[in-house]
Amino acid sequence: MVKISITTSRRTELVPVTRAIQAALAKLPAWDGLLHVHSPHTTAGVTVNEQADPDVAADMEQALSKLVPWSAGYAHAEGNSAAHIQTALVGVSAWVPVRGGRLAMGTWQGIFLCEFDGPRARELWLTPVKEA
Numbered sequence: 001m002v003k004i005s006i007t008t009s010r011r012t013e014l015v016p017v018t019r020a021i022q023a024a025l026a027k028l029p030a031w032d033g034l035l036h037v038h039s040p041h042t043t044a045g046v047t048v049n050e051q052a053d054p055d056v057a058a059d060m061e062q063a064l065s066k067l068v069p070w071s072a073g074y075a076h077a078e079g080n081s082a083a084h085i086q087t088a089l090v091g092v093s094a095w096v097p098v099r100g101g102r103l104a105m106g107t108w109q110g111i112f113l114c115e116f117d118g119p120r121a122r123e124l125w126l127t128p129v130k131e132a
Contacts, residue, residue: 030101043117045090051110083117
């Protein structure tokens with residue numbers, strides 16, 4: 001497993017991490033298979049979506065904040081229930097194909113760390129699964 005660190009700057013933020021992940025993969029021998037990208041946090045997820053237009057990430061941030069508002073009478077004493085719910089909706093991991101040691105995604109696709117309780121220092125855990 002390879003770990004990468006990401007620092008977020010806002011409470012809700014979709015951080016593009018494709019380049020950081022590709023840089024981490026470049027340190028490994030070339031391989032074909034799948035990469036499991038996992039967030040070990042309960043208030044930060046992972047998604048694959050359009051990275052070419054930053055407005056898409058901004059729209060997703062806004063939509064998730066509207067769908068699950070920060071203050072809605074939640075019982076959780078820490079006060080960040082919205083972040084937990086948003087993470088549950090997005091999920092904490094993604095599988096991405098790898099060919100020749102490079103991420104194999106669609107033209108517009110990118111990988112995002114989805115911060116819902118920032119700003120914070122976060123990690124992503126990258127686990128290569130090589131083809132037999």
